[in-house]
Amino acid sequence: xxxxxxxxNALSALMRQQVSDEVKALQARGVQxxxxxxxxxxxxxxxxxxxxxxxxxxxTGIHSLLEKHDxxxxxxxxxxxxDALNRDPHIHGILVxxxxxxxxxxxxxIEAIAPEKDVDGFHVASAGALMTGLPGFWPxxxxxxxxxxxxxxxxxRGKHAVVIGRSNIVGKPMAxxxxxxxxxxxxxxxxxxxLKHHTLQADVIVAAVGKRNLVTADMVKPGAVVLDVGMNxxxxxxxxxxxxxxxxxxxxxxITPVPGGVGPMTxxxxxxxxxxxxxxxxxxx
Numbered sequence: 316x317x318x319x320x321x322x323x324n325a326l327s328a329l330m331r332q333q334v335s336d337e338v339k340a341l342q343a344r345g346v347q348x349x350x351x352x353x354x355x356x357x358x359x360x361x362x363x364x365x366x367x368x369x370x371x372x373x374x375t376g377i378h379s380l381l382e383k384h385d386x387x388x389x390x391x392x393x394x395x396x397x398d399a400l401n402r403d404p405h406i407h408g409i410l411v412x413x414x415x416x417x418x419x420x421x422x423x424x425i426e427a428i429a430p431e432k433d434v435d436g437f438h439v440a441s442a443g444a445l446m447t448g449l450p451g452f453w454p455x456x457x458x459x460x461x462x463x464x465x466x467x468x469x470x471x472r473g474k475h476a477v478v479i480g481r482s483n484i485v486g487k488p489m490a491x492x493x494x495x496x497x498x499x500x501x502x503x504x505x506x507x508x509x510l511k512h513h514t515l516q517a518d519v520i521v522a523a524v525g526k527r528n529l530v531t532a533d534m535v536k537p538g539a540v541v542l543d544v545g546m547n548x549x550x551x552x553x554x555x556x557x558x559x560x561x562x563x564x565x566x567x568x569x570i571t572p573v574p575g576g577v578g579p580m581t582x583x584x585x586x587x588x589x590x591x592x593x594x595x596x597x598x599x600x
Contacts, residue, residue, distance in 0.1 A: 318541070318567040321463050327579035330462070331375050334586045338376040341590075341597055348593035349378040350408040350434065350585075351400045355393060355419065356386035361412045368410070371582045377589055380406065390419045394427050401429040407596055408434035408589035431595070434588035437484070445491050452588050457489035459580025460521060460542050461496075467569055469519070469540060471496040477513050479503045479530070479557070480523035485544055489521050510534070522557035532562035540569045544577050 338348050350372055354365045365381065372379035382396065393411075400409050409432045415421045425433075430440040436454035444451025453461075464471065476498040480486035490500045503513050505524075514520055514534040522530050523544035535541060545557030556573030564570050571577055 318564045318570040319467075321467060321542075321569050321571045321576065323459075323463065323571060323576040323579040326463060326466050327583045330580075330583045331371070331586065334377075334583070334590050335375040337590055337594070341593055342376070344597050346593055346597040346600070347378050347405065348376075348590055349380065349406045350410065350589045351380040351382065351403075351406045353382045353384070353393070353396065353409070353411045355384045355388050355412075356416050358414065361414070365412050368582055368585065371586055372589075375586055377586060378405070386416045388416075388419075390423070393419060393424055397424060397427045401427075401432060404596070406432065407592040408432055408585075410435050410585070432592060434585055434592060436488070436588070442483070442488070445488055448495060452591075453492065453584075454484055454488045455584035455588065456485050456523075456544060456577060456581045457492055457521075458584045459577055460489060460544070461492050462580060462584070463542065463571065463577070464519070464540065467540070469569075471498040471519070473497065473499070474518040475499045475501070475516055476519040476521065477501045477503060477517035478521045478523070479510065479514075480521075480544070482523065485521075485523040489523065493519070493521075524557050526557055527555060528559045529557040530563060531559045532566045535563050535566045537566055538568040539566075541567045541571070542577060543571050543573050545573065546578070 352365055352368055369379045369381050400406050409428045411424055425437045430438050433441050433452050436452040441451045476493045478486055478490050481502055481504045490502050493500050501513050503510055511534045515536055517539055519540045521542045525545050527547045541558055541563055543556035543558040547555050549555045554574045
Protein backbone atom coordinates (compact mmCIF):
# COMPACT_ATOMS: atom_id res chain seq x y z
CA UNK A 316 0.00 0.00 0.00
CA UNK A 317 1.36 3.42 -0.96
CA UNK A 318 2.44 5.81 1.78
CA UNK A 319 0.22 8.62 2.99
CA UNK A 320 1.43 12.01 1.80
CA UNK A 321 2.23 14.65 4.41
CA UNK A 322 1.03 17.73 2.54
CA UNK A 323 3.28 20.64 3.49
CA ASN A 324 1.23 23.13 1.48
CA ALA A 325 -1.99 22.25 3.30
CA LEU A 326 -0.43 22.27 6.79
CA SER A 327 1.41 25.48 5.97
CA ALA A 328 -1.82 27.19 4.87
CA LEU A 329 -3.51 26.11 8.11
CA MET A 330 -0.67 27.43 10.26
CA ARG A 331 -0.38 30.68 8.29
CA GLN A 332 -4.06 31.38 8.94
CA GLN A 333 -3.39 30.93 12.67
CA VAL A 334 -0.42 33.31 12.42
CA SER A 335 -2.58 35.84 10.56
CA ASP A 336 -5.26 35.70 13.26
CA GLU A 337 -2.69 36.22 16.01
CA VAL A 338 -1.03 39.08 14.12
CA LYS A 339 -4.43 40.82 14.05
CA ALA A 340 -4.82 40.22 17.79
CA LEU A 341 -1.44 41.88 18.39
CA GLN A 342 -2.43 44.81 16.19
CA ALA A 343 -5.45 45.28 18.45
CA ARG A 344 -2.96 45.65 21.32
CA GLY A 345 -1.04 48.29 19.38
CA VAL A 346 1.84 46.10 18.20
CA GLN A 347 2.57 45.43 14.51
CA UNK A 348 4.78 42.35 14.07
CA UNK A 349 7.78 43.25 11.90
CA UNK A 350 10.46 41.21 10.10
CA UNK A 351 13.60 42.70 8.52
CA UNK A 352 15.13 40.74 5.64
CA UNK A 353 18.63 41.68 4.44
CA UNK A 354 19.88 40.53 1.04
CA UNK A 355 23.50 41.25 0.07
CA UNK A 356 24.43 40.63 -3.56
CA UNK A 357 22.40 39.16 -6.41
CA UNK A 358 22.44 35.39 -5.88
CA UNK A 359 19.45 34.21 -7.99
CA UNK A 360 18.33 31.51 -5.53
CA UNK A 361 18.55 33.95 -2.62
CA UNK A 362 16.41 36.46 -4.53
CA UNK A 363 13.69 33.82 -4.96
CA UNK A 364 13.83 32.80 -1.27
CA UNK A 365 13.67 36.42 -0.13
CA UNK A 366 10.76 37.18 -2.45
CA UNK A 367 8.85 34.20 -1.03
CA UNK A 368 9.52 35.31 2.55
CA UNK A 369 8.34 38.86 1.89
CA UNK A 370 5.23 37.57 0.11
CA UNK A 371 4.43 35.27 3.06
CA UNK A 372 4.72 38.24 5.43
CA UNK A 373 2.27 40.23 3.32
CA UNK A 374 -0.20 37.33 3.29
CA THR A 375 -0.19 37.04 7.09
CA GLY A 376 -0.15 40.76 7.94
CA ILE A 377 3.45 40.85 9.20
CA HIS A 378 5.25 44.04 8.23
CA SER A 379 8.35 43.21 6.19
CA LEU A 380 11.33 45.50 5.72
CA LEU A 381 13.41 44.30 2.76
CA GLU A 382 16.92 45.70 2.46
CA LYS A 383 18.87 44.94 -0.72
CA HIS A 384 22.56 45.80 -0.78
CA ASP A 385 25.27 45.48 -3.42
CA UNK A 386 27.65 42.52 -3.21
CA UNK A 387 30.42 45.08 -2.55
CA UNK A 388 28.89 46.03 0.83
CA UNK A 389 31.52 45.86 3.56
CA UNK A 390 31.19 43.63 6.59
CA UNK A 391 31.36 46.70 8.84
CA UNK A 392 28.46 48.32 6.98
CA UNK A 393 26.36 45.16 7.26
CA UNK A 394 27.11 44.85 10.98
CA UNK A 395 26.06 48.49 11.41
CA UNK A 396 22.70 47.74 9.73
CA UNK A 397 22.17 44.72 11.98
CA ASP A 398 22.96 46.85 15.03
CA ALA A 399 20.44 49.49 13.95
CA LEU A 400 17.73 46.84 13.44
CA ASN A 401 18.54 45.30 16.84
CA ARG A 402 17.61 48.67 18.37
CA ASP A 403 14.52 49.26 16.22
CA PRO A 404 11.40 48.59 18.36
CA HIS A 405 9.26 48.06 15.24
CA ILE A 406 11.38 45.10 14.11
CA HIS A 407 10.89 41.81 15.99
CA GLY A 408 12.80 39.48 13.70
CA ILE A 409 16.00 39.90 11.69
CA LEU A 410 16.96 37.57 8.85
CA VAL A 411 20.21 37.88 6.92
CA UNK A 412 19.87 35.77 3.76
CA UNK A 413 22.71 33.29 3.29
CA UNK A 414 25.07 32.79 1.57
CA UNK A 415 26.83 36.13 1.98
CA UNK A 416 29.61 37.35 -0.35
CA UNK A 417 32.96 35.68 0.36
CA UNK A 418 34.53 38.77 1.99
CA UNK A 419 31.90 38.80 4.76
CA UNK A 420 32.16 36.47 7.76
CA UNK A 421 28.64 35.00 7.91
CA UNK A 422 29.00 33.65 11.46
CA UNK A 423 30.12 37.06 12.74
CA UNK A 424 27.05 38.65 11.18
CA ILE A 425 24.70 36.00 12.63
CA GLU A 426 26.22 36.45 16.10
CA ALA A 427 25.61 40.21 15.80
CA ILE A 428 21.84 39.65 15.63
CA ALA A 429 20.19 40.04 19.04
CA PRO A 430 19.16 36.51 20.18
CA GLU A 431 15.63 37.74 20.91
CA LYS A 432 15.33 38.72 17.21
CA ASP A 433 17.13 35.65 15.80
CA VAL A 434 14.04 34.20 14.10
CA ASP A 435 16.19 31.96 11.86
CA GLY A 436 17.49 30.25 15.02
CA PHE A 437 21.13 30.33 13.84
CA HIS A 438 22.68 32.34 16.69
CA VAL A 439 24.93 30.36 19.04
CA ALA A 440 22.60 31.37 21.91
CA SER A 441 19.65 29.82 20.04
CA ALA A 442 21.67 26.65 19.40
CA GLY A 443 22.61 26.49 23.08
CA ALA A 444 19.00 26.97 24.16
CA LEU A 445 17.93 24.08 21.92
CA MET A 446 20.72 21.88 23.26
CA THR A 447 19.81 22.54 26.90
CA GLY A 448 16.03 22.66 26.54
CA LEU A 449 15.70 26.37 27.33
CA PRO A 450 13.30 28.74 25.52
CA GLY A 451 14.69 30.09 22.27
CA PHE A 452 14.12 30.14 18.55
CA TRP A 453 14.44 26.82 16.74
CA PRO A 454 15.80 26.70 13.18
CA UNK A 455 12.83 26.82 10.82
CA UNK A 456 13.35 23.74 8.64
CA UNK A 457 13.75 21.10 11.39
CA UNK A 458 11.03 22.84 13.41
CA UNK A 459 8.76 22.49 10.36
CA UNK A 460 9.59 18.77 10.25
CA UNK A 461 8.56 18.44 13.89
CA UNK A 462 5.26 20.19 13.16
CA UNK A 463 4.62 17.67 10.37
CA UNK A 464 5.21 14.76 12.75
CA UNK A 465 2.93 16.45 15.28
CA UNK A 466 0.28 16.93 12.57
CA UNK A 467 0.12 13.20 11.77
CA UNK A 468 0.11 12.56 15.54
CA UNK A 469 3.18 10.40 15.33
CA UNK A 470 4.36 9.22 18.77
CA UNK A 471 8.16 9.73 18.81
CA ARG A 472 8.80 8.38 22.30
CA GLY A 473 10.90 5.22 22.08
CA LYS A 474 11.05 5.34 18.28
CA HIS A 475 14.32 5.15 16.32
CA ALA A 476 14.95 8.23 14.17
CA VAL A 477 17.77 8.40 11.64
CA VAL A 478 18.86 11.88 10.54
CA ILE A 479 20.98 11.91 7.39
CA GLY A 480 23.06 15.10 7.41
CA ARG A 481 24.87 17.01 10.15
CA SER A 482 24.55 20.67 9.14
CA ASN A 483 24.02 23.39 11.75
CA ILE A 484 20.87 24.45 9.88
CA VAL A 485 19.06 21.09 9.67
CA GLY A 486 20.87 17.92 10.75
CA LYS A 487 22.17 18.83 14.21
CA PRO A 488 19.09 20.78 15.41
CA MET A 489 16.81 18.07 13.96
CA ALA A 490 18.60 15.47 16.08
CA UNK A 491 18.19 17.65 19.20
CA UNK A 492 14.47 18.18 18.59
CA UNK A 493 13.83 14.47 18.07
CA UNK A 494 15.85 13.67 21.19
CA UNK A 495 13.77 16.14 23.20
CA UNK A 496 10.70 14.06 22.27
CA UNK A 497 12.43 10.91 23.63
CA UNK A 498 13.26 9.35 20.28
CA UNK A 499 16.46 7.33 19.96
CA UNK A 500 18.47 9.28 17.39
CA UNK A 501 21.21 8.21 14.99
CA UNK A 502 22.96 10.90 12.94
CA UNK A 503 24.47 9.68 9.66
CA UNK A 504 26.71 11.70 7.34
CA UNK A 505 29.24 11.51 4.51
CA UNK A 506 31.67 9.43 6.60
CA UNK A 507 29.04 6.88 7.70
CA UNK A 508 29.74 3.43 6.23
CA UNK A 509 26.74 1.38 5.10
CA LEU A 510 23.98 3.98 5.39
CA LYS A 511 21.40 1.31 4.53
CA HIS A 512 22.26 -0.62 7.72
CA HIS A 513 21.07 2.38 9.77
CA THR A 514 18.06 3.46 7.71
CA LEU A 515 16.57 -0.04 7.71
CA GLN A 516 16.29 0.22 11.51
CA ALA A 517 14.59 3.62 11.39
CA ASP A 518 10.99 4.35 12.28
CA VAL A 519 11.60 7.92 11.10
CA ILE A 520 14.07 9.01 8.41
CA VAL A 521 15.00 12.66 7.85
CA ALA A 522 17.06 13.09 4.67
CA ALA A 523 18.86 16.44 4.58
CA VAL A 524 21.98 16.20 2.44
CA GLY A 525 21.25 17.59 -1.02
CA LYS A 526 21.92 14.41 -3.01
CA ARG A 527 19.40 12.89 -5.42
CA ASN A 528 18.19 9.33 -4.79
CA LEU A 529 20.22 9.09 -1.58
CA VAL A 530 17.40 7.07 0.01
CA THR A 531 15.90 4.27 -2.09
CA ALA A 532 13.09 1.79 -1.40
CA ASP A 533 15.44 -1.02 -0.35
CA MET A 534 16.79 1.23 2.44
CA VAL A 535 13.42 1.85 4.14
CA LYS A 536 11.63 -0.26 6.71
CA PRO A 537 7.96 -0.89 5.79
CA GLY A 538 5.72 1.71 7.45
CA ALA A 539 8.50 4.19 8.26
CA VAL A 540 7.93 7.96 8.17
CA VAL A 541 10.20 9.63 5.60
CA LEU A 542 10.78 13.39 5.69
CA ASP A 543 12.65 14.68 2.64
CA VAL A 544 14.46 17.98 3.26
CA GLY A 545 16.67 17.79 0.15
CA MET A 546 16.37 20.28 -2.72
CA ASN A 547 17.84 19.08 -6.02
CA UNK A 548 17.04 19.08 -9.74
CA UNK A 549 16.41 15.95 -11.77
CA UNK A 550 17.61 15.34 -15.35
CA UNK A 551 14.66 17.33 -16.68
CA UNK A 552 15.32 20.30 -14.40
CA UNK A 553 12.39 19.54 -12.09
CA UNK A 554 12.70 19.95 -8.32
CA UNK A 555 13.30 16.74 -6.40
CA UNK A 556 14.53 15.75 -2.96
CA UNK A 557 17.08 13.32 -1.51
CA UNK A 558 14.57 10.45 -1.57
CA UNK A 559 13.58 8.33 -4.56
CA UNK A 560 9.96 9.36 -4.08
CA UNK A 561 8.20 6.95 -6.44
CA UNK A 562 10.10 3.95 -5.08
CA UNK A 563 10.03 4.83 -1.38
CA UNK A 564 6.33 5.75 -1.32
CA UNK A 565 5.55 2.07 -2.02
CA UNK A 566 7.27 1.07 1.24
CA UNK A 567 6.93 3.96 3.69
CA UNK A 568 3.92 4.67 5.91
CA UNK A 569 4.13 8.46 5.47
CA ILE A 570 6.27 10.54 3.12
CA THR A 571 6.76 14.21 2.25
CA PRO A 572 6.82 15.19 -1.44
CA VAL A 573 9.30 17.60 -3.06
CA PRO A 574 8.12 20.20 -3.86
CA GLY A 575 5.17 20.78 -1.53
CA GLY A 576 6.51 19.05 1.55
CA VAL A 577 9.03 20.46 4.01
CA GLY A 578 9.75 23.59 1.91
CA PRO A 579 6.53 25.53 2.62
CA MET A 580 6.85 24.71 6.33
CA THR A 581 10.25 26.42 6.54
CA UNK A 582 8.86 29.86 5.74
CA UNK A 583 5.79 29.22 7.90
CA UNK A 584 7.99 28.56 10.94
CA UNK A 585 9.87 31.80 10.20
CA UNK A 586 6.54 33.64 10.39
CA UNK A 587 5.65 31.79 13.59
CA UNK A 588 8.99 32.74 15.19
CA UNK A 589 8.49 36.40 14.21
CA UNK A 590 5.04 36.32 15.78
CA UNK A 591 6.44 34.82 19.01
CA UNK A 592 9.06 37.57 19.17
CA UNK A 593 6.44 40.29 18.61
CA UNK A 594 4.21 38.73 21.28
CA UNK A 595 7.07 38.76 23.79
CA UNK A 596 7.65 42.43 22.95
CA UNK A 597 3.95 43.19 23.47
CA UNK A 598 3.86 41.31 26.78
CA UNK A 599 6.83 43.35 28.04
CA UNK A 600 5.11 46.70 27.37
